[in-house]
Amino acid sequence: MLMMMNPNEMFMQFGSVIATIIFMKAIYEQYIPHQWRDSINSYLYRYTERIVKIFSPYNHISFDEYEGGKFKRSEAYTTIETYLSERISMKARGLKANFVKDGKSLVLGLADNEEVTDEFQGVKVWWNSRKTSSRSQTISFYPGNDEKRHYQLTFHSRHKKLITESYLTHILDQGKEIAIRRRQRKLFTNVNDSSSSYGGKSTLWSHIEFNHPATFDTLAMEKSKKQAIINDIVRFSNAKDYYKKIGKPWKRGYLLYGPPGTGKSTMIVVMANLLGYDIYDLELTAVKDNTQLRRLLIETSSKSIIVIEDIDCSLDLTGQRSSQMKEDKDKDNEDGKQEEEKDLVKKKMKEQLGEVKKSEVTLSGLLNFIDGIWSACGEERLIIFTTNYIEKLDPALIRKGRMDVHIELSYCSYEAFKVLAWNYLDVESHPLFERIKRLLEETKMTPADVGENLMPKLLELDVDACLENLVRALEKAREDDQLKVEQEEKEKLKAKVEELEEDENKLILI
Incomplete structure (x- = not known):
């Protein structure tokens, strides 16, 4: 019958239907009390959504921002927010910026009532960032003018096992890794x-x-x-x-x-x-x-x-x-016991003084x-x-x-010195390098001492002066080492002479 109607008649019928809907809407808004309208709207939305879900092939999972009406944010919500902010927020047209606690910088996330898509093992899913407002006169546990937020994940019912067993685990693991990478380390x-x-x-x-x-x-x-x-x-x-x-x-x-x-x-x-x-x-x-x-x-x-x-x-x-310790106590070394007793007395005195x-x-x-x-x-x-x-x-x-x-971690080698020279002076080669290499082989100097000697003494960098300063320090260290060896040899010789003299005196007494 509709096919037999000409276009003008169809347009007139359509206009009549629209006019009827507008008229009924005006009557509804004028004569139905405000509080009744909210209840009716909520009722219609709730049951319409249920009817649609019966015939819809898609499933939904919601993640509320707060758990059990408390002030504590849901860990799952926070982790999902972190994942979405890095992985797929650039696909969204509406974004919001947050400064995450203990974070390094501002982080972009989905704006309220924004939707983006994600893909996992070839399966497409949809994420919605939803915000609802409560007009209840009771005290709300949710900060932000009685606003409640949640993420809704939508996917085809045939992929339910993959989503619940693999995708959500992937989301939580990735979100935690991103959060750790973004945090301010301590x-x-x-x-x-x-x-x-x-x-x-x-x-x-x-x-x-x-x-x-x-x-x-x-x-x-x-x-x-x-x-x-x-x-x-x-x-x-x-x-x-x-x-x-x-x-x-x-x-x-x-x-x-x-x-x-x-x-x-x-x-x-x-x-x-x-x-x-x-x-x-x-x-x-x-x-x-x-x-x-x-x-x-x-x-x-x-x-x-x-x-x-x-x-x-x-x-x-x-x-x-x-x-x-038991064996040490059993020793008959009286001198050792006396020293132990002295140390114990000193330690107790320090403890009493609070040191x-x-x-x-x-x-x-x-x-x-x-x-x-x-x-x-x-x-x-x-x-x-x-x-x-x-x-x-x-x-x-x-x-x-x-x-x-x-x-x-030992004394500075020539290869380690080259790293320090680049760090401190921005040089990779210099005529003094060979001399420094020989000196490092002949004496011992820690990387800390080498770095200190390479440190520029003035605001203006003078590479030659810094390297010459290191050369002088190495030569002095080499001389000190030689003097130390000579002193040790003299002491050994002196001890040997004293030992021989003591033996000689014993023979004379005999």
């Missing part, structure tokens, strides 16, 4: 006396922002050794599944040893910068006992480096086993901290010890499995 230290408060929680750690610029490119070390360390660190950071397969916590220990000034602290910094980890600088002398040590470990985050510098000086952990606060951390407690049961409470951690005297450390403390990698 340098932590343990609080000495009492717990501090951070984020409303009591904690044994306090922190500052960590912005050290050192990298492996600026580290004064042989290129091959440097690359071997980088390869080991990167391999560790990508080995989550491997550690799970072999049944070990995802952690790795590094022992840095060598003379003072050889770059042990700098090595820690460049490792943290390479991986993007936070640093927890643990001061053992400020730890009350083994229980507090475990609590400190629990409060550290994943993707972090736990550092104990100069561990041979931190506590009495340098190989003083109980059995060895030394006694720590009850034991070697056993520290070993359990490193690789005991409690060490598995987090993952993707590096544990680093530094020492100037590796021979003082208990073998159990630095064995493989605890300190997996031992890195010796």
Whole structure:
């Protein structure tokens, strides 16, 4: 019948329908009370949506911004927001900028009521950033003028298993990685006396922002050794599944040893910068006992480096086993006993004066901290010890499995010097380089001393003056070494002469 109608009649019928709808809308708005209209609209929308869903092939999953009507934001919502802000926000036409807490800069995200598409394993999905307003007169737990936000994920029902089992896991993992990369990294230290408060929680750690610029490119070390360390660190950071397969916590220990000034602290910094980890600088002398040590470990985050510098000086952990102490006590060396008694009296006096606060951390407690049961409470951690005297450390403390990698940081080599010359002076070659190379082979100077001698003394850079200053310092160090050797030889000769004279006197007496 409709096909038999001419276009003019069809247009007139359509106009009549539109006019009827406009008339009914005007009557509805004029004579129906406002509060009734809201209820009717809500009722119609709710049931219309249900009818549409019955026939729609698409499923929806919602992620509310707040959990259970509380002030705490949902972790899932925050993680999804982070993922969308980096992965697909550029596809949206409407964006908003936020400054994320502990973030480095402004982050772009989806504007309210904006929709974007994403793709996972060839399956297309839709994300909606929705905002609803509540006109309820009751007090709302949602900040922002009673506004509630949520993300809605839409996908075809035939892909439900893939989305719920794989895609959502992918979203959460990627969102967490992005958040860690964007965050402002921190340098932590343990609080000495009492717990501090951070984020409303009591904690044994306090922190500052960590912005050290050192990298492996600026580290004064042989290129091959440097690359071997980088390869080991990167391999560790990508080995989550491997550690799970072999049944070990995802952690790795590094022992840095060598003379003072050889770059042990700098090595820690460049490792943290390479991986993007936070640093927890643990001061053992400020730890009350083994229980507090475990609590400190629990409060550290994943993707972090736990550092104990100069561990041979931190506590009495340098190989003083109980059995060895028992043997020492059984010795009949009266002089040794007197010295021990004197040291004990001095230590007690210092404790009474408040100069030394006694720590009850034991070697056993520290070993359990490193690789005991409690060490598995987090993952993707590096544990680093530094020492100037590796021979003082208990073998159990630095064995493989605890300190997996031992890195010796020694005196400055010629290759390390070239890195420093580029860092300080922006030069790759110079006529004085060969002379410096010979001097470095003849004497010992730490990278810290080399860098200090290369440092320009004036605001204007004078490469020749800086290199000549280093040459003079190396020549003086060589002379000092020679004088030291000569002095040691004289003392040995003197001791030998005294020994011969003593033997001669004994023979005369006989």
